[in-house]
Amino acid sequence: MFARLAVNIPAISGIFDYTVPDELTPHLQAGCLVTAPFGNQTVQGIVVELTDSSPIQNLKPILDLLDPAPLLTPPQIALAIRLAETTLNPLSAMVGMMIPTGLSQQADVQYAVINHQFQASDAAIQKRLLALLNERGALRGRQIDSHFARVDWRKTANTLVKRGVLSAKNVLPAPRVRPKQIRMAQLAVTPEAAELEMSSLGSTKQTQARRESALRFLIQQPEPINLSWVYAQTGCNISDLQELEERGLIRLFENEIFRDPLEKVEKQDPTKALALTPEQGNALTAILSAFQDRPSAFLLYGVTGSGKTEIYLRAVEEILKKGKQAIILVPEIALTPQAVRRFVTRFPGQVGLVHSKLSEGERYDTWRRARNGKLNVIIGARSALFSPLPNLGLIVVDECHDSSYYQSEPPYYNAVTAAQEYAKLCGAVCVMGSATPTVEQRHEAEQDRMRMLALPKRVTDSVLPPVQVVDMREELKNGNRGVFSRALAESLAEVLSRGEQAIVYLNRRGTSTYIFCRDCGTTLKCPKCDTPLTLHVERLTSSAQQLLCHRCGYSRQKPKTCPTCASNQIREYGLGSERVEAEVKAMFPQARTLRWDWDTTRQKDAHEIILTHFANHHADILVGTQMLAKGLDLPLVTLVGIVLADVGLNLPDPFANEKVFQTLTQVAGRAGRSARGGKVIMQTFAPEHYALQFAAGHDVDGFYQRELDYRRQLGYPPFANLARLEYRSADPLKAEEEARKMADRLKVKLEAEGRRQTELIGPVPCFFAKENGEYRWQVVLRGPDPASILRELRFNDWRIEIDPINIL
Ligand code: ADP
Ligand code: ZN
Ligand code: ZN
Secondary structure: OEEEEEEOOOOOOOOEEEEOOOOOOOOOOOOOEEEEEEOOEEEEEEEEEEEOOOOOOOOOEOOEEOOOOOOOOHHHHHHHHHHHHHHOOOHHHHHHHHOOOOHHHHOEEEEEEOOOOOOOOOOHHHHHHHHHHHHHOOEEHHHHHOOOOOOOOHHHHHHHHHOOOEEEEEEOOOOOOOHHHOOEEEEOOOHHHHHHHOOOOOOOHHHHHHHHHHHHHHHHOOOOEEHHHHHHHHOOOHHHHHHHHHOOOEEEEOOOOOOOOOOOOOOOOOOOOOOOOHHHHHHHHHHHHHHHOOOOEEEEEEOOOOOHHHHHHHHHHHHHHOOOEEEEEOOOHHHOHHHHHHHHHHOOOOEEEEOOOOOHHHHHHHHHHHHOOOOOEEEEOHHHHHOOOOOEEEEEEEOOOOHHHEEOOOOOEEHHHHHHHHHHHHOOEEEEEEOOOOHHHHHHHHOOOOEEEEEOOOOOOOOOOOEEEEEHHHHHHOOOOOOOOHHHHHHHHHHHHOOOEEEEEOOOOOOOOEEEEOOOOOEOEOOOOOOEOEEOHHHOOOOOOEEEOOOOOOEEEOOOOOOOOOOOOEEEOOOOHHHHHHHHHHHOOOOOEEEEOOOOOOOOOHHHHHHHHHHOOOOOEEEEOOOOOOOOOOOOEEEEEEOOOOOOOOOOOOOHHHHHHHHHHHHHOOOOOOOOOOEEEEEEOOOOOHHHHHHHOOOHHHHHHHHHHHHHHHOOOOOOEEEEEEEEEOOHHHHHHHHHHHHHHHHHHHHHOOOOOOEEEEEEEEEEEEEOOEEEEEEEEEEOOHHHHHOOOOOOOOEEEEOOOOOO
């Protein structure tokens, strides 16, 4: 038998053949983690396939099987291969996404004495090591470490292995949860399963009583709960809980994994079934019938508050009845607390959360429980897609337009398209939901590659709030040079006097970057290709500010006056949230403000703290650059002010308008969800721009039609595909030179292959010209299938993105 391995070495792509030693033959399956020789090192690898033959001679054998259970399911292997093909990432990188971080570090070497006759030399390390192993039996490297503080015993061990004194075996130990850090407990099975074991929990009356009371208590608590609370309520102790955990009934873990800041604000009885609206009913029926007949993909297109989450919940309920599992992808757990909470309470004991605050041990633990079929619902961001559920029946991608589904670091991939692929490979149904699906997603639905289910109305009577567009050029003409228009200032004052709350929103993307005239609104554009010119940050000197076109490389000095109206009010655009907060404070000294941006959310639990604070009315005005949490029903918020709605519109990127439209529509949808009503004020220097116009009218369909035309005219996705090749170097000349060489190389190839429909854009510096001290240059290919041009080439040090979500 032969095994084909994806080896776990970052720079190595491709699959390598090995022979399988006889003793491993009965145990080895596709998806298993093994060790194997590679060059002169020993590496880990995943068995991608077992075969009867190999075209290659003199193959080396696999060394060890690290875990008897496969790490990847067959559909996962198929997905990894498919993603490697379509994204041009190495297969090992895609496989790496599917096994928990730190798992390879969890692997260890176990040593045992096999030649007991051997006389240890006088070397102290050798003596101590053999004495230890003789006394304790086989030990793993990390266990031995604890006996040898700062002594390199491994060299000695390896010598002894070579001489046949010790055996060495690669192993993957089970994850440990360190007891002193246990803080939380949660039911790990369904309440029914827990009831079945209720009568046999302890040998004495007292232990039975304590454990029973603890278990009964945890059945009542669908969410993780602090241990001290369990002790206080039930009189049990830690060993009772550990016994319950040993029996698989409950779970003990380290962190408070999830806290809902709005817990006290709204509480819906999870057992009380809502009667679906007719629209919800139709959508659910379509999804359920796909469970029966043919698995397919759906685009659930519905405004915020139209009841999408309720449909996801019902669909999950049905798939669980069929004995299958579900994955729910959300943009970020901390930003979707209410939605996540609804799943956790609806399916007690069956939900696993995957998010960035889990420790490596917890992540590994959740992953193992998913693999063993102990979890039926996984909720999490992007990477939750890769949980090894054995019988997946449903994938939900909530807020499927959200850019966080795209991993913008190598290995680049898009979790939304990956979810669609994966559902097909599993025979599962994929439901993608959004109020503002991307142009490409909608286009896909129109091409019948996905079925569109529309929920055009909010469930409750509330209507979408009216949006008032304020032309900031008029404000300037009237002598108002401040951040706030008179309309917004007056509305803020009214909100404060009524004791209500307001959100002041600031788009953080693309501030201080392009150049425009504050008097007439003219944006300086490239004379050759009409792309907005941008201030080139890295070339910025005090005397001569360079403006640059990121499409064609055209550059010029920043003019002193506006070419249209000769005004000297020509400025770069944008301002920061600190400045906005300061202006609010200056204008309303009595108001309590709260700032929610990248700076204030870096510390742990920041999202929750800020949200709780605001939800409990400990602040009146929230100044934020973060997208506000989904499903955030804040009844006191009656005003949303958007400081500069057009920020981001003029970025040199084909997706810029869509991004701004989505953000504005989402932000505007947050106001006025209670009986108090509400409104949105959108300040802008470009009130006539179609993205703002459509957002102000909540006209998603109108925007889609217009944007689709624009993409068609300019030949951007979905009418062509993009590939971006990016080079980074600390040396700007080197980055430029490499980019030129690459462009030349690709030009020759395009010519040679007669690819007349594929266009090469660049080389140009990227819009964000410098990152982490490195200069970025790029070449973009646009055409029917740019990936096919790049597939057989080798790119050392280049970052390749297929279907990037921006080219900035
Ligand atoms: P979305 O996910 O589209 O934003 P949700 O599913 O969160 O919408 O629904 C919005 C609100 O309406 C929630 O508070 C939810 O509990 C409630 N809701 C949903 N469906 C119904 C229904 N059929 N009847 C009454 N209330 C509903
Ligand atoms: Zn002007
Ligand atoms: Zn240009």
